[in-house]
Amino acid sequence: MTFADPAALLRQLFDAAVASAQPALCVPPHLPDPARVRGRLIVIGAGKASAAMAQAVENHWPGPLAGLVVTRYGYGAPCERIEIVEAAHPVPDAAGLAAAQRLLALPETLAITADDLVLCLISGGGSALLPLPAGALTLEDKQAINRALLASGATISEMNTVRRHLSAIKGGRLAAAFHPARMLTLLLSDVPGDAPVDIASGPTVADPSTCADALEIVARHRIALPEAARQLLESGAGESVKPGDPRLAANEVRMIAAPQMALEAAARVAEAAGLPAHILGDAIEGEAREVGRVLAGLAQQVAGRGQPFAAPCVLLSGGETTVTVRGPGRGGRNVECLLGFGVALGEHPRIHALMADTDGVDGREEIAGALWTPGTIARAAAAGLKPRAHLDDNDGHGFFQALGQSLVTGPTRTNVNDFRAVLVI
Known part of the structure; x- marks a missing residue:
């Protein structure tokens, strides 16, 4: 795996996190x-x-x-x-x-x-x-x-x-x-x-x-x-x-x-691909859009200043954010976090992200989460989509599904909470 396909790399990290928590692996030793x-x-x-x-x-x-x-x-x-x-x-x-x-x-x-x-x-x-x-x-x-x-x-x-x-x-x-x-x-x-x-x-x-x-x-x-x-x-x-x-x-x-074990499994896959991985925390909570905003600021600091980590690298985190429902949208908390991240980030040619629930269901939708890429805002504009309006409506699923950037896994038959990976190249 090379950095030439950031989306595939991010999906590989998510898959590694989910695989580490499969009952077939975790149950027998206990x-x-x-x-x-x-x-x-x-x-x-x-x-x-x-x-x-x-x-x-x-x-x-x-x-x-x-x-x-x-x-x-x-x-x-x-x-x-x-x-x-x-x-x-x-x-x-x-x-x-x-x-x-x-x-x-x-x-x-x-x-x-x-x-x-x-x-x-x-x-x-x-x-x-x-x-x-x-x-x-x-x-x-x-x-x-x-x-x-x-x-x-x-x-x-x-x-x-x-x-x-x-x-x-x-x-x-x-x-x-x-x-x-x-x-x-x-x-x-x-x-x-x-x-x-x-x-x-x-x-x-x-x-x-x-x-x-x-x-x-x-x-x-x-x-x-x-x-x-x-x-x-x-x-x-x-x-x-x-x-x-x-x-x-x-x-x-x-x-x-547990979430920490899953993040460590993803980190091992990233490092095997030559990409330094930094686990920011396995218990991050707060309003999903605000957590996304903080992660965007951190990614920009890495990309622009080389602080607190040098690029290229991947920033991993877990936990469970919350959503205070204000609008009529379809949720859920991971896509709300990702959309908050994207709205704060804007267009950036070196930053990609994946945010998803390890059980394969984000909110009430049979969708695990979504991907953010450097071209997301341009594609949204071409499709007549307004990221801020979708965020205000708690409609992350509607936004990312319209762009074909949803992550659909089907039932994973495990659950170690949210998974967030921000890739800075």
Whole structure:
């Protein structure tokens, strides 16, 4: 690979990041020793990668298996011993509700004992895929809350704090339901900082946050809540399972893939091609367009001043930006970041960029992200497109799709958050 084809090089870096987090690679080294499992191995899980994780378990586990995992529509994988259910993401649906109910009922259905080992496979997307409302909340309430959270500009940690306290399965409740069986949770992180409690809203880990914390987030972001949700938080009835709860004492949690690992995989590919790679951070948050503006300024400094890095080089970053929805466009956060980057950058003959979600879905579109090239603004002008207007409308997908610069991967069956690569040549 040479710098003669910057777009192909950027795609190669993205592919390397995604490949590094494939469950077939990450799951097998963390499977328990069959000789140390006294009873049955029960497999449960949720997330965009959960079906592929279950398939990896099946391919490497010699003994009997039973279980159920729920994944996003289109993200299933063929399994013979573990049932795969598909449901909606990012706004939950009845299929996800039914799957969550079945998961919570499994301990009784399977007559779980202390000799059994529960292997829980958790990845990003699990919050929406396990929509089991607490108290008097309904699925329709959960759907409305999810839409409001997604449009509010709240960080993923803030959103999941609210979700944990309105759920009958998140915030450690799923693990508590399987007591006294031992539980091993394997996590693919899609959140800045890799906090287990924030990955799929932590269904198997203790939660130190409180209903009061959730209420503060709701107030700060002016999120409208159904009355049943407000009562649940204000009464304290929505409290999650807290650290020190004896029902979680025998649980073990392992992080098997994370954004930093994916960025390091991309960096190795860049350096093998003779291109210095600099990882700016794996947990960058903030308004997507503003993060894009900062990255544009940094790229210009590299190109024009050789600071803080000399060109040629590639600047890699991950994390999860947010979008405060103002316009009627199609989203999502990666293309909004890229469009903010491009508007701030303008025409520059030496700067290229790719920004995409490693799960293959940016926002609600079956589009991973997009590419920015030195000719993007000229092509937009020729097509009658105004980058600033599309940015104001939160319509990154509409802009890049019209130019043929969208990145479409199909389901990647993994999820280690956003991937951003800025190439300065």
